Amino acid sequence: MNLPRPIRSGDLAALAALNDAAVPAVNALGLEALTAHVPRCDVAVVLDDDDGVPVAFLLALTPGADYPSENFVWFSANRPGSLYVDRIVVAPSAHGRGLGRVLYEAVAARAVELGLTEITCEVNLEPPNPQSLAFHARLGFTQIGEQVTKGGAVRVALLARAA
Numbered sequence: 001m002n003l004p005r006p007i008r009s010g011d012l013a014a015l016a017a018l019n020d021a022a023v024p025a026v027n028a029l030g031l032e033a034l035t036a037h038v039p040r041c042d043v044a045v046v047l048d049d050d051d052g053v054p055v056a057f058l059l060a061l062t063p064g065a066d067y068p069s070e071n072f073v074w075f076s077a078n079r080p081g082s083l084y085v086d087r088i089v090v091a092p093s094a095h096g097r098g099l100g101r102v103l104y105e106a107v108a109a110r111a112v113e114l115g116l117t118e119i120t121c122e123v124n125l126e127p128p129n130p131q132s133l134a135f136h137a138r139l140g141f142t143q144i145g146e147q148v149t150k151g152g153a154v155r156v157a158l159l160a161r162a163a
Contacts, residue, residue: 004045004106007038007057011046014054019089024127024154026087040065041086043110047099055094058103059086062114070149071122071156079144079160082118083111104139111163119163122147122156133157 007015016031029037038044043060061067063080075084085107090099107119123132125146141159148155 002048002050004047004058004103007044007046009035011054011057012038015046015057015089018054018057018091019087022089025124025129025132026089037067037086040067042083042114043107045103045106047102049094056088056090056099056103058088058107060084060107060110060119061086062116071147071158074145074147074158075120079118079120081116082120082160083107083114083116083163085119085121088121100135101139108163117163118160120158120160122158124154125157126155 012035013031016029016034019026019034020028020030038059040061041059042062042065043058045058046054047056049055061072061084063076063082065072069086072084072086075082088100088103104119111119121136121141123129123136136159140161142161143157144160145158146155147158
């Protein structure tokens, strides 16, 4: 497995498919929305398999980024010293290989570079995502709140850990 590298335009179609296959754990974006979203992210990294095929990616935003997500807005207001992980997606075929941990190590290093003290994210409680909750707990995240979003369709655990 390779080290995380910046997302390139040639990755976007594969990453949009990977993202949208992970719904409802993450919200669907499609190619157009992902293409528009990546440039606003401070961290936009991908991991390739040994054949050079993207199998995992992570997007994170700094406080003050132009992003209307209800969860990002909450973290910006309530945890302004945090690097917000908008999404992490690992292909099911690559689960259990430590790829998520590697991606989060890249986020932690970037948070330190930026002088941010915390990493934040959310995980769905409804619809439930127990695997992601367990993964984030193993990485040291704790729940600091809950929020209902998307007009009541989704309930999330708001998570944070030290950078």
